[in-house]
Amino acid sequence: MHSESWKDKCGVFGVYAPGEDVARITFYGIYALQHRGQESAGIATGDGKSLHVRTGMGLVSQVFEENDLGHLPGHIAIGHTRYSTTGSSREENAQPVRVEGANGPLALAHNGNLINADVLRDELEDDGGPDFTTSTDSEVAARLLASAPGETWLERAGNVMQVMAGAYCFIAVTPDSLIAMRDPYGVRPLCIGRINGKGWIVASETCALDHLGAEFVREVDPGEVVVIDADGLHAQQVIEKKRDALCVFEYIYFARPDSIIRGKLLHPMRMNMGRELSREAPVDADLVIGVPDSATAAAIGYANESGIPYAEGLVKNRYVGRTFIKPDQRLRDQGVHLKFNPLRQVIAGKRLIVVDDSIVRGTTTPKVVEMLRNAGAAEVHMRICAPPIMHPCHFGIDMATQWELIASSQSIEAIRQHIGADSLSYLSLDGLMRAVEQPKSSFCTACFTGEYPMPVQLQMDKLVFERPNRAGKRVPVAATYTWEEDKR
Numbered sequence: 001m002h003s004e005s006w007k008d009k010c011g012v013f014g015v016y017a018p019g020e021d022v023a024r025i026t027f028y029g030i031y032a033l034q035h036r037g038q039e040s041a042g043i044a045t046g047d048g049k050s051l052h053v054r055t056g057m058g059l060v061s062q063v064f065e066e067n068d069l070g071h072l073p074g075h076i077a078i079g080h081t082r083y084s085t086t087g088s089s090r091e092e093n094a095q096p097v098r099v100e101g102a103n104g105p106l107a108l109a110h111n112g113n114l115i116n117a118d119v120l121r122d123e124l125e126d127d128g129g130p131d132f133t134t135s136t137d138s139e140v141a142a143r144l145l146a147s148a149p150g151e152t153w154l155e156r157a158g159n160v161m162q163v164m165a166g167a168y169c170f171i172a173v174t175p176d177s178l179i180a181m182r183d184p185y186g187v188r189p190l191c192i193g194r195i196n197g198k199g200w201i202v203a204s205e206t207c208a209l210d211h212l213g214a215e216f217v218r219e220v221d222p223g224e225v226v227v228i229d230a231d232g233l234h235a236q237q238v239i240e241k242k243r244d245a246l247c248v249f250e251y252i253y254f255a256r257p258d259s260i261i262r263g264k265l266l267h268p269m270r271m272n273m274g275r276e277l278s279r280e281a282p283v284d285a286d287l288v289i290g291v292p293d294s295a296t297a298a299a300i301g302y303a304n305e306s307g308i309p310y311a312e313g314l315v316k317n318r319y320v321g322r323t324f325i326k327p328d329q330r331l332r333d334q335g336v337h338l339k340f341n342p343l344r345q346v347i348a349g350k351r352l353i354v355v356d357d358s359i360v361r362g363t364t365t366p367k368v369v370e371m372l373r374n375a376g377a378a379e380v381h382m383r384i385c386a387p388p389i390m391h392p393c394h395f396g397i398d399m400a401t402q403w404e405l406i407a408s409s410q411s412i413e414a415i416r417q418h419i420g421a422d423s424l425s426y427l428s429l430d431g432l433m434r435a436v437e438q439p440k441s442s443f444c445t446a447c448f449t450g451e452y453p454m455p456v457q458l459q460m461d462k463l464v465f466e467r468p469n470r471a472g473k474r475v476p477v478a479a480t481y482t483w484e485e486d487k488r
Helices: 022-032 066-070 117-126 137-146 153-163 206-211 249-254 266-280 296-306 329-338 365-374 412-419 429-436
Strands: 011-016 040-046 051-057 076-082 097-101 104-114 166-173 178-182 191-195 199-203 215-219 224-229 232-237 287-290 314-316 340-342 351-356 379-384 423-426
Touching: 011 022, 011 104, 011 166, 011 178, 022 040, 022 066, 022 076, 022 199, 022 206, 040 104, 040 166, 051 104, 076 104, 076 166, 097 137, 104 137, 117 137, 137 153, 137 166, 153 178, 153 224, 153 232, 178 199, 191 206, 199 206, 199 224, 206 215, 249 266, 266 296, 266 429, 287 296, 296 351, 329 340, 329 365, 340 365, 351 365, 365 379, 365 412, 412 423
Parallel strands: 287 351, 351 379, 379 423
Antiparallel strands: 011 076, 011 199, 040 051, 040 076, 097 104, 104 166, 166 178, 178 224, 191 199, 191 215, 224 232, 314 340
């Protein structure tokens, strides 16, 4: 994935650990989840009486300094690192979002996308609710939960989940409780761990547990609510689990290769993708290289299966795009050269197989191919370890609209000509399923097939809450549903 890529995600993290420095634990937890979002970061803590929140734009290390952690007391904390999927990238949209409601103060962090957020927000406003301070669906969820009916947080969260639609993992903190919720399709990952034998952690990925020396316990089940308080961990299946629909791109790209999802470590799954791709699309060549870092494991798998040597042909500057200092026009013209540098002595005169995880818009891959040719590559054969992306995602990934997706309107041969490669092949959907060793029915593969696991709006706008009409009322975008609209 490159600058043209879709942006997932968000990383969420929560900890309940009396006697521990929960703000510091959370800092390192979202630091481990930095790959899931780099626009903003935040931490909220509960001390039994009140909430304390710090958020800001940029990386976790840019937002927080040592002094900030001292202003976040308590024994409960949640953290968030964000890519925007609903609402623009600006400071007031940074999470966790803090609200007040009938149930008291609450802060919430969200990974995913509510596809009925506009309807829910209209209902809250029509009922005379407080003014919204952000343009995110996350604030909609937070306000629903803060005023939800019910005697306990398990009941309240269950009532909220009954009216929400879409993909979501929520982690919320009140002054005395930690709450976690996962949608009934399980589109985004969420896991539970133990820290120091007495505290609890909830996180998007197991890699966050590993960095903290925490023990993995289990995944949060789809449709489940988990509440942790002074009486321990309470869990309840509040909505019947729907069909499994974990986003398959968690395996291809989004999650870190050292994370475990559904009991499977991702690194060997990605090597399997390369092996399957080598079987499906062999080609005579001298070297196999991967576009770092996301396709490195797949490139190694391709090389192992094909018997063609693997080499590091591109070096990635991992800090480009993670600064507030914008390049001037001369540097901007360098484009992809700011991010990758070819090893000329390695690739000059060689026939290259270049493995990448996807082609989205087709704007960056041609520059990579051109850069390799300029460095002396004799041939460039692109191999993509995912099927062609032909349909947009509505479940928490900020990606191109369908007309921007190059594979939605062009053949593979046309794409090959566009990117300037000598050959181009994609991994088949069946090959992908063989690689991840799980059935297609257990994943959301809508970006490849157009078969969404739940009703979706075919035209969704991440800025839907930022477009007022003359009367000051938001104007929702047009909505077309793939099948009959949910009667709720």
